[in-house]
Amino acid sequence: MFFGCCILKSGKEREEVEEKLKRITGKLIREHSLEEEEYRYLIDHREEVRDRLAREARRVTEQIYGDEIFVRGLIEFTNICRNDCLYCGIRNSNENVERYRLTEKQILDCCAEGYELGYRTFVLQGGEDGYFSDEVLVPLIRKIRREYPECAITLSIGERERASYQALFDAGADRYLLRHETADEGHYRKLHPERMSFRHRMNCLRELREIGYAVGAGFMVGSPFQTSRELAEDLKFIETFRPEMCGIGPFIPHRDTPFRDEPAGTLELTCFLLSVIRLAWPSVLLPATTALGTIDPRGREKGVLSGANVVMPNLSPTEVRRNYELYNDKICMGDESAQCRSCLDMRMRTVGRRVVTDRGDLRRTPREEVNEEESRKKNGTE
Numbered sequence: 016m017f018f019g020c021c022i023l024k025s026g027k028e029r030e031e032v033e034e035k036l037k038r039i040t041g042k043l044i045r046e047h048s049l050e051e052e053e054y055r056y057l058i059d060h061r062e063e064v065r066d067r068l069a070r071e072a073r074r075v076t077e078q079i080y081g082d083e084i085f086v087r088g089l090i091e092f093t094n095i096c097r098n099d100c101l102y103c104g105i106r107n108s109n110e111n112v113e114r115y116r117l118t119e120k121q122i123l124d125c126c127a128e129g130y131e132l133g134y135r136t137f138v139l140q141g142g143e144d145g146y147f148s149d150e151v152l153v154p155l156i157r158k159i160r161r162e163y164p165e166c167a168i169t170l171s172i173g174e175r176e177r178a179s180y181q182a183l184f185d186a187g188a189d190r191y192l193l194r195h196e197t198a199d200e201g202h203y204r205k206l207h208p209e210r211m212s213f214r215h216r217m218n219c220l221r222e223l224r225e226i227g228y229a230v231g232a233g234f235m236v237g238s239p240f241q242t243s244r245e246l247a248e249d250l251k252f253i254e255t256f257r258p259e260m261c262g263i264g265p266f267i268p269h270r271d272t273p274f275r276d277e278p279a280g281t282l283e284l285t286c287f288l289l290s291v292i293r294l295a296w297p298s299v300l301l302p303a304t305t306a307l308g309t310i311d312p313r314g315r316e317k318g319v320l321s322g323a324n325v326v327m328p329n330l331s332p333t334e335v336r337r338n339y340e341l342y343n344d345k346i347c348m349g350d351e352s353a354q355c356r357s358c359l360d361m362r363m364r365t366v367g368r369r370v371v372t373d374r375g376d377l378r379r380t381p382r383e384e385v386n387e388e389e390s391r392k393k394n395g396t397e
């Protein structure tokens with residue numbers, strides 16, 4: 016009798032959970048918006064909805080982008096950084112890193128090689144290196160802009176003054192990647208030294224958008240102290256801020272950081288979140304990141320099968336690659352740029368996709384166009 020009762024009760028509870036999950040997934044698929052609590056519920060019960068959401072995410076991706084995968088050529092041009100983020104392998108206080116800066120010529124050579132390989136987006140990524148002032152960067156960006164008028168120039172060089180963002184934009188940069196890292200202020204404080212500010216970082220994202228950049232935000236999955244509550248906040252932030260791009264990858268510990276003994280984020284949770292992000296903001300440019308390819312040999316392919324549509328192969332000179340180690344065992348350390356390009360071509364083909372030679376701009380759905388228009392009017396920006 017006692018056992019029968021329990022089974023009955025748990026059976027009823029199960030039904031309630033199933034009902035609730037059905038309602039929430041239906042709402043996400045139809046309305047592309049959930050309450051933070053609902054995101055959290057999905058994350059906590061993801062085993063039961065993962066496959067369905069991945070299927071839906073693939074369907075939505077194919078509707079908007081077909082079988083096209085966009086590539087960005089990543090040029091890691093300096094590993095010198097004034098910051099000391101607790102998770103990052105090139106943090107300022109890591110004395111085991113051999114520091115480097117590429118010269119202007121080296122950077123331009125990377126672009127030339129990338130162009131030959133079919134890249135139409137160059138991502139200049141680096142630490143927050145004081146050497147790269149506007150005086151140094153503006154002429155460089157102008158040269159790239161003049162040489163490759165049909166290419167996108169993406170910057171990923173951290174927090175700067177608004178006037179600097181403006182100067183780099185005026186020189187010809189058109190996109191900017193600045194992961195917010197976590198949308199929860201308390202969590203942000205646990206991942207960064209005291210002198211870094213959550214508000215400042217979020218403000219940078221807003222300024223970049225106001226200036227006219229296409230912006231990329233993003234966060235690490237499974238970073239220390241992260242719970243489903245923080246992840247739900249990240250999802251709500253992505254849904255409402257609608258960055259043109261959202262970079263997410265698993266946290267992976269680096270041996271020379273305070274988080275060396277922390278567990279890495281998982282492939283499973285990262286892929287699940289890729290699907291949810293695709294459904295919450297259908298047109299978003301969503302990379303299957305190198306970190307995902309690092310924790311699983313087919314991580315990037317699995318990312319694409321969960322809704323990703325961008326890959327960012329390395330274009331940095333091979334001599335410096337091993338020095339841009341944000342986390343342990345990063346892939347592609349010894350590979351030539353051409354190898355990465357053909358490797359990804361091949362990998363994407365195995366999941367029914369095709370790497371295209373294209374700037375790879377965001378494509379809004381007609382419904383999103385209407386929503387954008389309405390929110391612009393509401394905010395009085397027109």
Ligand code: 5AD
Nearest residue numbers: 102103194265266267268306341342
């Ligand atoms: N594991 C995974 N991702 C990391 N990043 C930095 N350190 C790590 C790490 N240990 C990510 C951050 C940063 C981006 C360039 O790389 O999110 O914004």
Ligand code: FES
Nearest residue numbers: 347350354355358
């Ligand atoms: Fe660099 Fe596969 S992407 S070798």
